[in-house]
Amino acid sequence: MGRVLLSTKPPKEYLEAKDGGAAKDGDAEQNPGKGTDDDAAWGTEVPDFKTEIQSAKSEPEVFDPKKPQPVKKTLKVGIAGVPADSVMKKTKAVEDNWVPVWGEEFSFGLTVPELALLRVEAHEYDMSEKDDFAGQTVLPVSELQPGIRAVALFDRKGNKFPNVKLLMRFEFV
Template structure:
């Protein structure tokens, strides 16, 4: 990493200005009914999915949000947007995890993925999800939109 203007070394714990804002919109999920048995998540009803969206990076950038729980839906539609202000987007990872809400036990795992923010491009994306072992599900996908805004003043 490069030294700062006063020859200082980068300190990730130091308070920094937000340089970039990432808006993440989670529209819909699909494919669980193809990759899982009808009774995998709930024995007597369709699953109750929700999505967690995290930024993992320097301490000031770390944040997490959660969509509403969509009850009894194999194809949940969330249509929710979350905004992340980032000070060091080059080191940030977007983590997406889908869980199935369970009233009486631990929530069931429905898939996850991690995407480097520096690799994201603005627009609509079909985001594949992976199991606990990192194996890609055949059909499970989220329809999402990524949008960036620069918070730096024009030169």
């Protein structure tokens, strides 16, 4: 049985740039014996692969351009495959200019990784009604390549949004 870990935490470089370069590089040196946050996030179990959603780049055709400020965005992330592997989870809604960073992790157990599909849906968060669909992508787990990838989003009809990407990192262990 394999495991899949999905993280929406941004890379350290993004956080350092966003905080004006105030890095916490000394934390690991001040606390010897303790792992870094990244070590704790990935855990000690050996998954089939790890994936991290770092950020999203959007354009007006996906999220409502008539709104004076960015809308809250949420992701639904899950595995589609055999019934034992199929699950869907949801991030918290975030409002962070037009480049959202969710900062959440998900772990999925896999019994048949050859048939597993990583499914990611973007939605506009709506408190009063059902969330508005904004885009989706489906990736076969068996075909994912390690490293950082810009993953395109597609509309309901399967048309690719030309300038909408999720920045994701995949790691196989």
